[in-house]
Structure formats: C-alpha cells, structure tokens
Amino acid sequence: MAIVDYCIADGIARIGLNRPERHNALVPELLDALREALRAARAAQPAAIVLHAAGPSFSTGGDVRAFYATPPAKRRAYADQVVGTLNATILDLLSAPCPTIAAVHARVTGGSVGLVLGCDIAVAGPKASFAPWYTAVGFSPDGAWTALMPERIGRARALEVQLLNQRIDSDEAQRLGLVSPVGGPRCAYEDALERAARIRDARAGSIARTLALMRPDIHVVSRALEAERRHFLEQIETDEAEAGMAAFLGRRQESVGLKRSARARRENERKSSDF
Helix, strand or coil, rough: CCEEEEEEECCEEEECCCHHHHCCCHHHHHHHHHHHHHHHHEEEEECEEEEEEEEEEEEEEEEEHHHCCCHHHHHHHHHHHHHHHHHHHHHHHCCCCCCEEECCCEEEEEHHHHHHHCEEEEEEECEEECCCCCHHHCCCCCCCCCCHHHHHHHHHHHHHHHHHCCCCCCHHHHHHCCCCEECCCCCHHHHHHHHHHHCCCCCCHHHHHHHHHHHHCHHHHHHHHHHHHHHHHHHHHHHHHHHHHHHHCCCCCCCHHHHHHHHHHHHHHHHHHHH
C-alpha cells in the first residue's frame, strides 16, 4: 500500500496522505513521497491539485514517537530532515503551476498545518480542527505556524493560539478565514473536487495571473520557514524537549490504556448480557 496515493482524473491531480494507522504523521518517507507526487503533478500539468487524507486525522504533524526514539546524538539530523523536507513541500505547494486545494476532513496538528497553509484554497468539514501542541511538547513552531498563519488569521490570534496551545475548531477556522466551509451535503473531498472542476472549466490564463498576483512572496516565506527550521533544531536538543516528549508520550500511552480498558469493560458487559 502506497504511503501517498496519486492519480489524475478529468484533468485534476489527486494526492492523498495514506498512513492512517499513524494518523498521517509526518515522517521522512511520507514527506518524500508527497514531494514526488507533487513533482509528478507538476509534470502532468493538471488544472488543479487536490490534497486529501485517509483515516481519522488529516495529519498530526511530526511523529513525536519517532523523534523520541531517535538517539539524542542523531536527533538534530533527524529533525533537520523532517522540518527541512516539510519546508520544501510547503514551497512546492506555494509554487505549483496550478491552484492547490486542501480537503480537510479531520484534525490537523503541529507542522501538518503547513500542508493546509501552503494550498491556495482549504475546505473543511465539521470534524476538522487545528492545534499547535508546541508549548505542550516542548518543540519550536514549524510548518509555517509563524511564516504563514499570522497572515491568515491575524498575528495576535496566531500568537495566542500557539502560546496557549489552543484548538481552533472548524467553525472558528471558517470565521477566521483559515478554511472555507463545505457546501451542502458533500464531504470535504467531494467539495474540493467540485471546486477543482470549476477551476478547470475557467480561463487558464486568468487563473495563472490571479495566482501570480495573489500568492505570498515565495522568497519572504522561504526566509521565514528557514528561521523556523533553525529554531526547531536548537530546541529539539534541549532537556526541555526531551522531558516534554517523554511526558507527552506517557500521557498518550495512559490515554490508550484507559480506552482499551473501557472497551474491554464494555465487551465484558455485553457478553454478560448474552446469558
């Protein structure tokens, strides 16, 4: 099974994150496959690109378990690979020769927000949400949380969300202009395809000039992403990040254990009721 799905149909490129068992967390293999799919789409010259995801999450950012499992002496290099490739992916999206649309069906956390911010349009269903988690885990912001998010939702709100590790639900994301609501009974993916079809049927020259005039300055964004990468690499080597990852993974393991216990209890109750 491919970690990233790619196909072109009816002049629209469809790229899907396909690591559902790990909530499409960002690891080098997934990011490399995503960049390869974007290169293939660029060569195929589709009218639009739709980025979507499989599973219970759109993507949960960098895989904290993978960061923690990497020996401390190699952790900076691993972080550089992940954040550096994520930055390159965001720039790939911002420089795509056609409009890009993110179909956000569920939660987005950490650096994965950059995959949404890098797209020209983002549509979100009612279960979508966005959260940073940096101050909780002990990481420094990446994924364009400082490079692009302030422009989208305002600097003051972007700063508050990150400092307080606040969750932006779908309704607030729509109100802030971070995403557009899904129209009618369609899901996010269906809605994104419908918008891509409308772009395909529009005047190509007009679309291209609109992108050239409206997209953020790629050089400015590139410098801001590089600053994020430098700060991330410095922070990942601190004792604070080490302790934060351990605590985060411990809480998650405890949560998983509680959920499993609850399921087992419900199953036992069901079996008892069968007699």
